[in-house]
Amino acid sequence: MKPNRNEALSAIEKSWDIAIIGGGATGVGIAADAASRGYKTLLLEKYDFAKGTSSKSTKLVHGGVRYLANGDVKLVYSALRERGLIFKNAPHVSFVQSFVIPSYSLFGKLKFLIGLKVYDWMAGKLRIGKSTLLSKKEVVEKLPKVKTKDLIGGVQYYDGQFDDARLAINLAQTAMEHGATVLNYAEVVRIEKDANQKVNGLTFVDRETGVSYTVSAKAVINATGIFVDDILKLDTPSHRNLVRPSQGTHLVVDKKFLGNEDALMIPETSDGRVLFGVPWHGKVLLGTTDTPLNAHEIEPKPLDQEIDFILKTADQYLENAPTKKDILSIFAGLRPLAAPTEGDANSTKEISRDHKLISSASNLITITGGKWTTYRKMAEETVDMAIKIGHLPVKECRTTDLPIHGFTKEKHTGHWQVYGSDVQEIMQLTESNPELKEKLHDRYDFIAAEVVWACQQEMALRVEDFLARRIRFILLDAQASLEAAPKVARIMAQCLGKSDEWIENEINSYKQLVRNYVI
Known part of the structure; x- marks a missing residue:
């Protein structure tokens, strides 16, 4: 179908194979997977595509060096494979990015090199670069603004960068090109059930006109990120929350504060996390934080302490580091992490970023967690579950080799x-x-x-x-x-x-x- 929203609504059908709630990375990925397999697919997004977390990431397509350090080998291995598939299928919105870790101790330098060599090895044939030791002179050449006092060298490694919202839009277009109906500003207000209390459809409201539509579906998927619990409460009012949001804040400053095309990776900040300084669209993006919150909203507000933390950490590594007056933009996204158990309510850094796929007693399918890099794998597993629950004819996943809308290897300026x-x-x-x-x-x-x-x-x-x-x-x-x-x-x-x-x-x-x- 053509991306004409009014035409899509006027021709909305009553019956679908798969109905997806949520138009972020996971939702549009599921829509592209389902439609490319030939299933009759409907996607509904309450706001605009990728308005929430999916447009407010650190813009990295990566396996997660930090997760490797935490021992989450399965997630890193899967993410490195998926990183390679994004480069293959969407080269117009994804790029290889060089990262430099400055080292101020010999032990740190060797420790990070060993870890990154393992990282390279895990990527296998989809490896995008080779990690190497750098001398002090080489680090300064690559990061001209880095602090040189006590600097002894560093490590260079390679990971991926992308434009998150653009990839989401392109995935929605890919789904449409394979026959899906994809709608933004369409709010799901009720989960429909049959006489046996099994989910068999939903009701949504067009937020532009206020008109309601009720449709049936053989499988309904809740892919709403930090809002999955809201949808689950439409299904079961007594539902106990699955996720707790963790806020990641980013600052955007002029590229002069970093220097060249290489990115800065700070592997051990004062609170034991990592922080990046990444060239992006002619600017530099600094982030991210990991702040547990008790509430979720579509436009989270960066906290003063997060801004101060990022600026303070940057100042420890950069000469003439940016201050508040240099910030061109500041934004925050909320990650849907597994709700913590008692005793770790204020800790999110140890919680796995792997995804969780479940089906309710009513057959409502919910997918949450994960990360942008693994959107395709998450979508594949979710559609496989929808096939079983919806008793759909089995069709193999096609997205490992599916070019995303806009695909070209030609590099524009x-x-x-x-x-x-x-x-x-x-x-x-x-x-x-x-x-x-x-x-x-x-x-x-x-x-x-x-x-x-x-x-x-x-x-x-x-x-x-x-x-x-x-x-x-x-x-x-x-x-x-x-x-x-x-x-x-x-x-x-x-x-x-x-x-x-x-x-x-x-x-x-x-x-x-x-x-x-x-x-």
Whole structure:
């Protein structure tokens, strides 16, 4: 189907093989898997695709060096394989990234090299680089801003980087290209059951119009991340929470604070975690934290102590490190971790990041936990369970060799790379309408044609959808993105047939959102 939301709703069918609740990494991955196997697939997302945790990651496609140190070998092995598959199937949104660990003791230098050699070995034929020792001079060449006092050298290793929200959008498009119906701003409000109290469908509300729809499905999947317990309570009101959120905060600063194209990896911070400084879309992303919370929300607010921790840790390793006034954007995502037992309520670093797949007594399937890198494997296992529970004809998974929408090995420059094979079509928009070449902001290369493309082909319905997830403007420079919002709103209104009142409301709504991304 074409990505026209109104057409999809007007032609919504009553019966499906698989209905998926949640349009984050896990949900869109499941939709792509199910649809590519030939199952009649429906995906419903309450907000926009990847609005929650899935657009607020550290932007790393990785096995997890930290998890290896914690002894979680199974997770690391699986993630390294999946990292390789992402590089193979979505090369337009994923990249090999060099990381440097500066060492200030010989023991630390050798310890990290041994661990990373094991990391390389575990990747097998999907290894993307070779870990090596670096001299002090080589570390400084790669990280010009690193502190040199007591520096004796370091270790270089390779991992992956990607654009999380862009991959989510491309997975949704891939699902649609294989026949799935995929809807954002569609809120599931009730789980439907048969006379035997087995799940056989759901009711959702189109948040744009308020119209309700009830559909049947042979299998219903709850893939809502930190919100899985909310859906489980629709199924069983007495349900006890499965997950507790852990907040990860990130700061975005100018690239001058790091230096080159290599990333910084700090393996042992003051609280025993790791912290990254990663070049990303011409900026540097610093993070992340791991703060247990008792509540979950769609737009979490970074905590002052998290900001201070990141800046303090960066200052221990970087000359002329950034301060609060240098922060261009700040964002937080919530990880859905297994709810802790008594005694470890304030500890999340030891909880496995592996996923949990369960089915309720009612046959509602729930998938939670995991990480972006393993989205494909999680989807495969979930669809396999849906086949059994829904008594669907068995069809083998196809996603190990399935090119993701936008697939191309051609490397475009700047932010155009993430559009992959769509770049030429976006450029064609400017040929027929030269006004669409106009920049959205003087300091950045985003142009008006991208807004039109997002509305026509990527189901963007709100200014936030475009500025936060179709392009990553709010994460790169929150204040500059706000300055571009009025122009974006006017273009979107013209594309979507919206009123002047809609434009004003969207600008005001985006202004409120940006407050979460600035200090």
